[in-house]
Amino acid sequence: MNRTDPGANLAALRDHNTAVVLGLLRCAGPAGASRAELATRAGLTPQAVSKITSRLRDTGLAAEAGRRASTGGKPATALRLVPGAAHAVGVHLDRDALTVTLVDLTGTETATRTAPLDFGAGAEAVLDAVAGAVTALLADHATGDVLGAGVAVPGPLDHRSGVLHRVTGFPRWDGFPLRDALGERLGLPVVVDKDTNAAALGLALRTPRATGSFAYLHLGTGLGAGLVLDGGVHRGPRTGAGEFGHQVVQVDGPLCACGDRGCLEALCLAAVTAGDTARAARLLGIGALNLVRLLDIDSVLLGGGAVLARPTAYVDGVRDVLGGAVPVDVVPEGARVVVGGAAELVLAPLFGV
Amino acid sequence: MNRTDPGANLAALRDHNTAVVLGLLRCAGPAGASRAELATRAGLTPQAVSKITSRLRDTGLAAEAGRRASTGGKPATALRLVPGAAHAVGVHLDRDALTVTLVDLTGTETATRTAPLDFGAGAEAVLDAVAGAVTALLADHATGDVLGAGVAVPGPLDHRSGVLHRVTGFPRWDGFPLRDALGERLGLPVVVDKDTNAAALGLALRTPRATGSFAYLHLGTGLGAGLVLDGGVHRGPRTGAGEFGHQVVQVDGPLCACGDRGCLEALCLAAVTAGDTARAARLLGIGALNLVRLLDIDSVLLGGGAVLARPTAYVDGVRDVLGGAVPVDVVPEGARVVVGGAAELVLAPLFGV
């Protein structure tokens, strides 16, 4: 038996409950929620919620927001997050583009910039570009409290240490300590994760009534997945989870770049290249079906360049294979889901995710 | 964002820490562990551990077990679980056999009975058989404290409500409330789960230094999996996770009983029937590789009738496909892993699993 969750003390208890309340407040949105509502939803007593929200108001993270209509007694006082109380930077490093964004405590994007990028130019050049873009973004929209920067990168890496592994096609990045290097440049705490995981995290926090488990399938220059199980991103012990594209769906099929045969990614991308969207969508659906059956997830969300170019075709094709077992949709934010999710890497701990 | 883990109060904090300490004691085995060791491992202060273990000694769950050798100071007092302080019953309902077992607090099997069973005979007959076997088992090995009975069943069901879904080939069981019906007969709390989940849980608790994530692959009359992610059994919202056998690995392949084409189970079982163990093992390995890549798990354990009949052939075949990515082994307990795991369904909450 492993012990990943060790003993907890009173401070941990307080932080946990505070995160739960903050999460409920975030879900409630600008309309807010009353103390009594929070108590019911969190399973705490009203008094406990009163104490917790009192601390939050002292910190400035939450504030009262008017009265609700009465339901037969004293009208409730709505509490809501103060959006400007904290900010986070999101960075999306793609093969040919750099996107940076600034989000507030509620996850709303305040400002976004995009610039072309040559990811293959090496660490120094890319770090310069990122630092420049982030500094300019912060200068234009000066805010007091920037908690840190979340960075979404394609390819394998170690989430905890923030070190890149072998980024396919970019050997110069092998083993680069991105988190520490960028953290030093920016003078901010930095969190690094795979682009698919960032997107999945963003969706988990963003969707108003997100279900407990879902998969984000990203079909772009590659094919990968971000998995949210029981409300949290499943990264695996080595941040290697989500290798959705290299599942074998055709034993002894065509050779894939990874060396195996019949990988879903190879088949799917071949269909995309051939312009056979129907076949690509069907193959994507087969992979999704395998995943749904193995993990019993609640819904499937599609994204990535290929999907966003022909959204309805892919949604219909995948739905057709899944046969209504679970809902299928395209991510509402489109390509922005990744950079938004990157920023959420910084905010998520506040909400206990 | 979902809120599956709501607010916690002091009682929850105490229970959590108690479970952590009990889990560590169970890992320590008969040799036990000192208070200082427990404190380090749990991340608690020695005083907190002293208080917690004091409560455990009052309850009778733990006891002192002699002195350790000194390491330069006062020698430590070893604490260990009292095996007989609590017992649990495990029931394994298979298509043609019934196995019941009695385990103590440490998960050690005290007594086991096996009898032939006609699962298709319907609920009443099977319940009679189970009740008879359990009563006889308890009469022979009278112990004071039996916490409950865990039941492992093949086929889909709802773990939380204990209601069976459609058990393949046995329509008479559709929608049967097994947990409540058996609970009433036995006069004990009953927990129901899929056989593969029970096995995985047993392995998670049993293995001395279990890694955080692994998969138990069961190749018998069907092909299924039990998944342990981050130390806990992943069942999915509807207890539907682990449908490992119906992943498509051959697009447009041969028809499977489930209606799809190219399912791993159909291909694998065909190879088993044809006596082509090498092919069956290779196919199993391909499925395992898909799973390892998707979830980044630490190890793969094989079980089930077909595997246990030719263990080395399967282990070698699967290892060959996985290429050393993760360790592969056959479950040490053999077929008993399921009934042992069934009993652990009852004990697991004590240890916070």
Next chain:
DNA sequence: CCACTTTGGCAACACTGTTGCAAAAGCGCA
């Protein structure tokens, strides 16, 4: 105008793990 309901705060409380200090019990060296 008066019950009644609902919301939320104040004060006292019970219980958690924590801190400070001391005793117990061994080792090692003079």
Next chain:
DNA sequence: TGCGCTTTTGCAACAGTGTTGCCAAAGTGG
């Protein structure tokens, strides 16, 4: 043998959590 040192454990007082009991505030509905 005596002394200092280390390590383990316990007692007592403490800080801080959520809880309970009670009550004021502020609406609705008769």
